[in-house]
Amino acid sequence: MRESKAITPDLIASHGISSEEYARIQGILGRDPNFTELGIFSVMWSEHCSYKSSRVHLKGLPTQGPCILQGPGENAGVVDIGDGLAIVFKMESHNHPSFIEPYQGAATGVGGIIRDIFTMGARPIALLDSLRFGPLGDPKGRYVAGGVVAGIAGYGNAVGVPTVGGELFVSERYAGNPLVNVFCLGIAPKERIWLARAGGAGNPVIYVGAKTGRDGIHGATMASEAFAEGSEERRPTVQVGDPFREKLLIEACLELMAQDVLVGIQDMGAAGLTCSTCEMASRGGVGIEIDLAKVPRRETGMIPYEVMLSESQERMLLVAKRGREAEVLQIFRKWDLDAVIIGRVTEDGMMRVKEGGQVVAEIPAHPLAEDGPVYRRCMARPDYLQETERADLSCLPVPRRLGEVLIQLLGSPGIASKLPVWRQYDHMLFCNSVVEPGSDAAVLRIQGTRKGLALSADGNGRYTYLDPYEGGKLAVAEAARNVVCAGARPLAITNCLNFGSPERPEIMWQFAEAVRGMADACRAFGTPVTGGNVSFYNETLGTAIFPTPIIGMVGLLEDIRHAATQWFKAEGDVIYLFGETRDELGGSEYLKVIHGLETGRPPRLDLDRERAVQAACLAAIQAGIVRSAHDAADGGLAVALAECCVSGPEARLGAIVELRGEVRPDALLFGESASRILVSVTPADADRLEAVAATHGAPCVRLGKVGGEELILKGRGFECRLPLARLHDAWATGLSQLLE
Amino acid sequence: MRVGVLVFPGTWSHQDFAHVLGDVVRSPWGFVWHKERSVAGYDCLILPGGFAHGDYLRCGAIARFSPVMEAVVRFAKEGGPVIGSCNGFQILCEAGLLPGALLRNTCLQYRCQWVHIRTENRNTPFTRRLAPGQLLRIPISHGEGRYYAAPETLAAMRARGQIVFRYATADGRVTAEANPNGSLENIAGVSNEAGNVVGLMPHPERAAEALLGSQDGLPLFLGAIQTVR
Amino acid sequence: MLEAQIYVTLKRSVLDPQGETVKSGLASLGFTGVEDCRVGKFLVLTLGETDPERARGQVEEMCRRLLANPVIEEYRFQLREVAG
Amino acid sequence: MLEAQIYVTLKRSVLDPQGETVKSGLASLGFTGVEDCRVGKFLVLTLGETDPERARGQVEEMCRRLLANPVIEEYRFQLREVAG
Numbered sequence A: 001m002r003e004s005k006a007i008t009p010d011l012i013a014s015h016g017i018s019s020e021e022y023a024r025i026q027g028i029l030g031r032d033p034n035f036t037e038l039g040i041f042s043v044m045w046s047e048h049c050s051y052k053s054s055r056v057h058l059k060g061l062p063t064q065g066p067c068i069l070q071g072p073g074e075n076a077g078v079v080d081i082g083d084g085l086a087i088v089f090k091m092e093s094h095n096h097p098s099f100i101e102p103y104q105g106a107a108t109g110v111g112g113i114i115r116d117i118f119t120m121g122a123r124p125i126a127l128l129d130s131l132r133f134g135p136l137g138d139p140k141g142r143y144v145a146g147g148v149v150a151g152i153a154g155y156g157n158a159v160g161v162p163t164v165g166g167e168l169f170v171s172e173r174y175a176g177n178p179l180v181n182v183f184c185l186g187i188a189p190k191e192r193i194w195l196a197r198a199g200g201a202g203n204p205v206i207y208v209g210a211k212t213g214r215d216g217i218h219g220a221t222m223a224s225e226a227f228a229e230g231s232e233e234r235r236p237t238v239q240v241g242d243p244f245r246e247k248l249l250i251e252a253c254l255e256l257m258a259q260d261v262l263v264g265i266q267d268m269g270a271a272g273l274t275c276s277t278c279e280m281a282s283r284g285g286v287g288i289e290i291d292l293a294k295v296p297r298r299e300t301g302m303i304p305y306e307v308m309l310s311e312s313q314e315r316m317l318l319v320a321k322r323g324r325e326a327e328v329l330q331i332f333r334k335w336d337l338d339a340v341i342i343g344r345v346t347e348d349g350m351m352r353v354k355e356g357g358q359v360v361a362e363i364p365a366h367p368l369a370e371d372g373p374v375y376r377r378c379m380a381r382p383d384y385l386q387e388t389e390r391a392d393l394s395c396l397p398v399p400r401r402l403g404e405v406l407i408q409l410l411g412s413p414g415i416a417s418k419l420p421v422w423r424q425y426d427h428m429l430f431c432n433s434v435v436e437p438g439s440d441a442a443v444l445r446i447q448g449t450r451k452g453l454a455l456s457a458d459g460n461g462r463y464t465y466l467d468p469y470e471g472g473k474l475a476v477a478e479a480a481r482n483v484v485c486a487g488a489r490p491l492a493i494t495n496c497l498n499f500g501s502p503e504r505p506e507i508m509w510q511f512a513e514a515v516r517g518m519a520d521a522c523r524a525f526g527t528p529v530t531g532g533n534v535s536f537y538n539e540t541l542g543t544a545i546f547p548t549p550i551i552g553m554v555g556l557l558e559d560i561r562h563a564a565t566q567w568f569k570a571e572g573d574v575i576y577l578f579g580e581t582r583d584e585l586g587g588s589e590y591l592k593v594i595h596g597l598e599t600g601r602p603p604r605l606d607l608d609r610e611r612a613v614q615a616a617c618l619a620a621i622q623a624g625i626v627r628s629a630h631d632a633a634d635g636g637l638a639v640a641l642a643e644c645c646v647s648g649p650e651a652r653l654g655a656i657v658e659l660r661g662e663v664r665p666d667a668l669l670f671g672e673s674a675s676r677i678l679v680s681v682t683p684a685d686a687d688r689l690e691a692v693a694a695t696h697g698a699p700c701v702r703l704g705k706v707g708g709e710e711l712i713l714k715g716r717g718f719e720c721r722l723p724l725a726r727l728h729d730a731w732a733t734g735l736s737q738l739l740e
Numbered sequence B: 001m002r003v004g005v006l007v008f009p010g011t012w013s014h015q016d017f018a019h020v021l022g023d024v025v026r027s028p029w030g031f032v033w034h035k036e037r038s039v040a041g042y043d044c045l046i047l048p049g050g051f052a053h054g055d056y057l058r059c060g061a062i063a064r065f066s067p068v069m070e071a072v073v074r075f076a077k078e079g080g081p082v083i084g085s086c087n088g089f090q091i092l093c094e095a096g097l098l099p100g101a102l103l104r105n106t107c108l109q110y111r112c113q114w115v116h117i118r119t120e121n122r123n124t125p126f127t128r129r130l131a132p133g134q135l136l137r138i139p140i141s142h143g144e145g146r147y148y149a150a151p152e153t154l155a156a157m158r159a160r161g162q163i164v165f166r167y168a169t170a171d172g173r174v175t176a177e178a179n180p181n182g183s184l185e186n187i188a189g190v191s192n193e194a195g196n197v198v199g200l201m202p203h204p205e206r207a208a209e210a211l212l213g214s215q216d217g218l219p220l221f222l223g224a225i226q227t228v229r
Numbered sequence C, D: 001m002l003e004a005q006i007y008v009t010l011k012r013s014v015l016d017p018q019g020e021t022v023k024s025g026l027a028s029l030g031f032t033g034v035e036d037c038r039v040g041k042f043l044v045l046t047l048g049e050t051d052p053e054r055a056r057g058q059v060e061e062m063c064r065r066l067l068a069n070p071v072i073e074e075y076r077f078q079l080r081e082v083a084g
């Protein structure tokens, strides 16, 4: 079964290529493709690599800004942070592989996103993981969650990139299709950013890193298909990560990039050698010729098709300057890495693949990489919205024991402490972690400067399900708010868009609306999109996940000493709320956990109000008067207050708080109205805080005082008194009971 | 006085040690690549944390055969101060410079967290600046830090004062719940018989600046520098 | 009593980074004649069951359900009689 | 060619939490008849050496120097002929 495999309609269909796409291939080649070429087109034109369904919508995202050095289109985005430094960051999904083999799927997801960062010349210094699992009471859910977390820990810890934050949410809607989104950030001298482009005819093309095996063949196409019964059979494609080799690659590549021997470099991620070769050629406006006989292999008998499509991990492709080959190879030898010249840059724009003397594939690189199909898929507003939007929540009974409701919410896995997860991650390496996991955003100092970075990953699939446009907006707003609570000014975002099948009009509509919402919010906050990733086909047996856009937000602190945390600091401090609580229970965690409902409209987001609240909070932090700042989101004000009391690493502090307002008590306590931040200040600074709020036009009310051994919540018709130990127990054990 | 920071393939805490040496305690330092055969010119050696050779097979098992280790053994035998933290501790045990071995944490998971350790022996170059019984608040970050030595070995170590640190509660009690990994007798750090070679699982370099929450690791650096001067 | 000795190994086609690294570790110690190295798990179970047929069935099921990960691993086992 | 199958196990006196966890995992799946479980390593080396006597000596030395740590572990191995 060498290259001679006949190109039949069945073979074409089994590669996920439509008849129109096939005609396009014939047009580009001026002939029929052979088997190898068919494989190459199928991976490059898969949804995962070509963005064929999403591209028309992504165009609406703002990507420009004064500090943006590189927007979407390269391996990662690049943002100028002053002092001659740039940050490089991106987020990627590894959902499908993580369902098939949770540990390795998550591990290789971490490896992949790290490569995207150091490929650009930046040293990776931080990871965030955003996770969605099915219920953990279920053995399968627990197996997947445990495996994914262990895989992220196993790879991230060994490779030496700290995981400084993330998020985790649990719902039935992810039971058949977990989400594993990993964000990575690196730092580099601004003048030394490398791009993934080839250039200079005659320059050598060098393969570096692990040997090629049959792993992950058709990984990219797998990520472009929904799970059907029997997809567990696809298991031979599972890739195993080798964090040790990746660590060597990081060091060797960064060492290489400090010299003057490179032209361009790209990791081999999805679609491996195929993607890296044709993209580097296409971006550089040149051709590349490679000889597969030279590619280091782990297995015998591999045919060109397999070598080109393999997704073996921990491999890089680079173009060096002619005559400098020896220096390049020398550095890789130092690090005990395989490095082999496998080809040359050519002038003719062709991706030419040989095996020994024989040409086995010959495709114009640019059309292969850039002229893939683009679809403007049908869209339709889903029917379920009729029902959820009209749901009458006012007739729900208000629970009598509101304190017990709070305890129950604190113990629900979406809200409970994530310590059982993040203590498995090294989150302190590089001595930058000024604010460790467990607050609204991670804060890293930037060595050699006075500055800091705040990082947060956020997204709420339930909101997006109930109103995709608002869900997109809310995700950006919450991410920005988290970064602001840490004392940083939001700079830019990356994102992962996790949706069902784009071939279904309802899903496509959700997607378009969510992107539109994100775009509007990004414009309002001045945080451009520097890149991201789209993961479609997140469905099992026809049931899609909640549409889940995840935002990775980066903020800058001009002065690291202003880093703020969410927990109360001292008895007697005064508690304020920026923002207002409305009668909004739709889509809340309370509605789900207590009433078993996922319906209604998510909280409305007024972008002007959000901006005012964030500006006031940031100004107050920068004025040095804020002792703690915490955004009120999942679980509402009551949960946020409880977290302020018990989430600190040291002493727990009680509080006495009075909530006023015309809204029903459960909405007052557990509703998730947007644009709210809880802050505490010393009594002496109370007036100044009110003045700052007034200057920025942010509503600001005094709620009460820090102190005592209880959290006391009072309002019209209710009073709850909860001992700190009870709050803490519920919150601290909610997840550990499930994960161990 | 010049400190050599060893770098094995897969080591990752070397930059953090370099940062503390260069930017915090301002002592001359240099990296020593594992393929080198000499440590001439260094007065003190640090084996940092990480996953040398991926920690495959056993932590430190392959690294101890790196070319540089012969020079390290010679340096140690001649009484030079050597400290291994985390993976460095594991390598020193595998190399036979320290007694015992480090096994998988009893919880079978990696643990990155702040702990307290109690100073049990001030008679080493690294602990001389500490008070008797001084408590240090310091991070750990490892999956295999469960200290083990055979009962006879342990008894001899106790007798000779080779137990340098024990995990303790915030108020200094050595209890089971203060033990993050199941180490025998809560052992967090040990020395060789002569006292010039010390290994500990915690990361002193992560506790050297107030901004990061603790400076309790600093005396270990200062002690070593002072010894050599 | 019966003892089950179970060998769990990575499937041939699956990358074994640990094995590769051990192999190069051995080579740097001078054992250059090692052409391949694979690292797997070895489990020893002491069983209450005394009937070899039934024990075999149980161990088979334990391997399938828990001890080996069928996605990437294979297993094999043998039973032997041991003194209680 | 010769293949060495090497078994590395923790000494009896060393606590094996992984074995305990596997045992309780099996119990929660209903396999309550498992009285003891120990988890060790299983290495398979393919050797260039064809003389069994010399191979035995080499493997012995590999085990002593690298593959097992005598402080905590024991090893045993067997050689068998395999098709080149």
Ligand SMILES: Nc1ncnc2c1ncn2[C@@H]1O[C@H](COP(=O)(O)OP(=O)(O)O)[C@@H](O)[C@H]1O
Binding pocket: A048, A049, A051, A058, A061, A071, A072, A073, A074, A075, A076, A269, A270, A495, A496, A497, A529, A530, A531, A532, A533, A534
């Ligand atoms: N959700 C998104 N938002 C913004 N840009 C995106 C998004 N998804 C993908 N992109 C951008 O589209 C470009 C194409 O991605 P590409 O590099 O081909 O894929 P990969 O993500 O596999 O590296 C990238 O620059 C990526 O950042």
Ligand SMILES: [Mg+2]
Binding pocket: A074, A075, A116, A269
């Ligand atoms: Mg990429």
